[in-house]
Amino acid sequence: MSTEPGHTFQVDLRGLVDLLSHHLYSSPKVYLRELMQNAVDAITARRQLDASAPAQIRIRTGVNGGIQVEDSGIGLTEADVHTFLATIGRSSKRAEDGGLDLSAARQDFIGQFGIGLLACFVVADEITVVSRSARDSNAPAVEWRGRSDGTYQIRALPSGTVAEPGTTVTLIPRADGSEWLEPNRVLRLARHFGSLLRYDVEIVDRFGDVSKVNDTPAVWDRQYGSPLARREALAGYAKSTFDFTPLDTIDLDLPLVGLKGVAFVLPTPVHPTKRSGHRVHLKGMLLSDSAQELVPDWAFFVSCVVDTTGLRPTASREALYEDETLSAVRDAIGERIREWLVGLAASDLTLLRRFIDVHHLAVKALARYDDRLLALLLPWLPFETTDGNVSLDEFARAHPVVLVTQSVEEFRQVAPIAASAGLGVVNGGYVYDRELVHRLPEVRPGVTVADLDPETVSAHLDTVDPAAELAAAAFLARARAVCDKFDTDVALRSFQPVGVPAMLVDNREARHERRRAELSADADELWAGILGSLGSSAPRAQLIVNHLNPLIRKIADIPDAALSETAIEALYGQALLLSRRPLRPADHALLNRSFIGLLEFAAAAAGTNATGGGTGNGNGGNGGGGPAGGTAADTASDARGDV
Numbered sequence: 001m002s003t004e005p006g007h008t009f010q011v012d013l014r015g016l017v018d019l020l021s022h023h024l025y026s027s028p029k030v031y032l033r034e035l036m037q038n039a040v041d042a043i044t045a046r047r048q049l050d051a052s053a054p055a056q057i058r059i060r061t062g063v064n065g066g067i068q069v070e071d072s073g074i075g076l077t078e079a080d081v082h083t084f085l086a087t088i089g090r091s092s093k094r095a096e097d098g099g100l101d102l103s104a105a106r107q108d109f110i111g112q113f114g115i116g117l118l119a120c121f122v123v124a125d126e127i128t129v130v131s132r133s134a135r136d137s138n139a140p141a142v143e144w145r146g147r148s149d150g151t152y153q154i155r156a157l158p159s160g161t162v163a164e165p166g167t168t169v170t171l172i173p174r175a176d177g178s179e180w181l182e183p184n185r186v187l188r189l190a191r192h193f194g195s196l197l198r199y200d201v202e203i204v205d206r207f208g209d210v211s212k213v214n215d216t217p218a219v220w221d222r223q224y225g226s227p228l229a230r231r232e233a234l235a236g237y238a239k240s241t242f243d244f245t246p247l248d249t250i251d252l253d254l255p256l257v258g259l260k261g262v263a264f265v266l267p268t269p270v271h272p273t274k275r276s277g278h279r280v281h282l283k284g285m286l287l288s289d290s291a292q293e294l295v296p297d298w299a300f301f302v303s304c305v306v307d308t309t310g311l312r313p314t315a316s317r318e319a320l321y322e323d324e325t326l327s328a329v330r331d332a333i334g335e336r337i338r339e340w341l342v343g344l345a346a347s348d349l350t351l352l353r354r355f356i357d358v359h360h361l362a363v364k365a366l367a368r369y370d371d372r373l374l375a376l377l378l379p380w381l382p383f384e385t386t387d388g389n390v391s392l393d394e395f396a397r398a399h400p401v402v403l404v405t406q407s408v409e410e411f412r413q414v415a416p417i418a419a420s421a422g423l424g425v426v427n428g429g430y431v432y433d434r435e436l437v438h439r440l441p442e443v444r445p446g447v448t449v450a451d452l453d454p455e456t457v458s459a460h461l462d463t464v465d466p467a468a469e470l471a472a473a474a475f476l477a478r479a480r481a482v483c484d485k486f487d488t489d490v491a492l493r494s495f496q497p498v499g500v501p502a503m504l505v506d507n508r509e510a511r512h513e514r515r516r517a518e519l520s521a522d523a524d525e526l527w528a529g530i531l532g533s534l535g536s537s538a539p540r541a542q543l544i545v546n547h548l549n550p551l552i553r554k555i556a557d558i559p560d561a562a563l564s565e566t567a568i569e570a571l572y573g574q575a576l577l578l579s580r581r582p583l584r585p586a587d588h589a590l591l592n593r594s595f596i597g598l599l600e601f602a603a604a605a606a607g608t609n610a611t612g613g614g615t616g617n618g619n620g621g622n623g624g625g626g627p628a629g630g631t632a633a634d635t636a637s638d639a640r641g642d643v
């Protein structure tokens with residue numbers, strides 16, 4: 001068997017550069033980060049040989065329209081250049097075997113992938129590296145000239161050309177890259193990425209003027225005259241960096257991953273789904289100003305800025321690599337934020353109240369998963385209740401039985417009536433609220449929490465005396481017959497406010513049950529069977545008619561059956577509208593029918609009055625023109641057909 005000769009992959013560098021520029025990096029600006037990072041790493045490497053070696057990084061702008069980055073780092077021999085610089089994917093900063101096991105990347109270096117220099121081809125057609133090694137003092141200085149088409153030249157320089165070990169990288173811009181190398185832009189970018197770099201970087205323009213890049217030590221590491229001065233400095237930093245003055249600042253310090261920084265508590269509410277961006281520096285270099293993975297989801301009320309040595313970047317170096325370390329860091333930062341909240345509850349109630357005012361939604365989201373926080377903060381959280389917007393503790397003191405609605409509309413409709421009957425109701429319709437209120441007894445034993453159901457409301461409303469109930473018997477029987485069609489019971493009660501003629505109390509379970517029954521009626525045999533087997537005996541809705549309401553008293557006295565039925569349908573329809581629940585087609589038909597029916601009666605009564613019939617209320621008898629004789633009812637049923 002003959003063996004085919006082996007071949008080597010060819011790499012089209014232009015294609016690779018396009019790939020990086022358009023898909024790996026978010027912007028061409030990263031070229032400067034890569035250059036600064038290589039310079040810092042080179043100095044780190046040299047200092048490992050000689051702790052007193054100079055640490056200078058100088059960026060010269062306006063050099064033939066491009067830039068020059070000089071460092072006093074470890075430098076490269078000709079062999080190093082071939083091995084590391086001219087081989088894509090090879091890096092001197094990984095384990096000795098050069099493998100891609102990222103966990104083996106040496107702790108001290110920022111780079112590790114061996115592709116960073118390629119980012120320079122996004123803005124430059126040609127990169128020149130002149131270097132002299134600090135490892136081998138006899139090795140000549142070397143010049144490498146690489147082009148974006150993948151070709152490079154290398155030559156040894158005459159001795160004496162480069163006085164000191166170190167490296168100088170020169171970029172000459174591409175036609176479409178010059179804006180990124182323009183002096184002011186370079187200064188801004190260098191400060192953006194390099195403010196916390198551990199070695200000083202300076203920018204020298206073509207007039208020789210020098211600007212500083214670093215802004216170290218980090219604002220959280222500086223010495224201040226007093227805690228107040230520190231607080232103010234941190235607040236000033238948040239203002240200039242994030243454009244807000246924080247409610248408070250939480251120090252972050254996780255020595256195991258060399259992480260230090262601060263979490264700023266946002267002064268305004270944010271939507272729980274909108275996660276704030278965090279500024280993450282890796283060994284001083286800014287990795288991202290919008291990293292989201294750093295804190296747990298629930299902590300959406302902070303924006304952090306941190307510098308860490310222990311986390312790893314993705315290859316684009318614009319996000320954090322998701323691994324166990326990152327997950328542990330996230331948990332630890334979460335724990336720190338939780339401790340801060342616990343601390344507030346113990347020692348700074350004013351700030352806690354301000355925090356809860358702004359972020360109660362966040363805290364509610366958090367308390368669902370965290371029993372300790374639940375115990376600590378649930379009593380402080382505000383809820384919409386029949387006593388107004390109050391904390392649960394305050395509410396539970398006034399109401400040993402806390403009733404909670406399942407929806408906002410249920411609360412809107414029932415709350416005033418329940419309140420006047422002495423019931424304490426919490427609006428459970430907002431996100432998390434019902435779940436949290438139900439957990440109150442865990443925190444405050446002795447308090448009872450129950451869902452508000454139709455029976456509870458009607459049981460707390462005043463019953464009417466037997467004589468009045470008897471007098472209304474005919475009306476009630478008719479009302480029950482009418483409402484039975486809508487799976488609704490009818491009860492007569494006295495309640496406040498007097499102005500409400502009737503209310504419909506219902507719950508979601510009952511509504512689902514009715515919906516299921518409707519579907520099962522319309523479905524074919526198989527589905528009807530399945531839906532039928534899902535059925536349960538959910539409570540029926542209840543139309544509670546207010547005996548104190550003057551209109552009800554009048555309606556109860558209407559002798560005419562058709563008008564009385566239309567009036568009952570109208571009452572039901574109005575209560576339905578007040579309940580603000582979604583209307584079904586049958587509900588629309590009912591509203592239409594009763595409205596048109598009432599208009600018919602009103603028009604007929606007006607006609608009777610105008611012709612001088614003199615029958616008083618115009619709906620009392622079956623006499624000529626009276627609507628009850630059939631006209632209105634017929635029209636109403638016509639209307640039913642139209643819908």
Ligand SMILES: Nc1ncnc2c1ncn2[C@@H]1O[C@H](COP(=O)(O)OP(=O)(O)OP(=O)(O)O)[C@@H](O)[C@H]1O
Nearest residue numbers: 038042084085091092111112113114115116117167
């Ligand atoms: N200023 C410099 N001084 C000394 N060596 C350098 C310098 N710049 C680059 N190198 C060498 O070239 C190699 C490749 O650099 P490159 O920026 O492409 O990748 P890297 O820094 O190793 O990893 P990353 O892709 O994560 O940046 C480096 O590993 C290093 O050995």
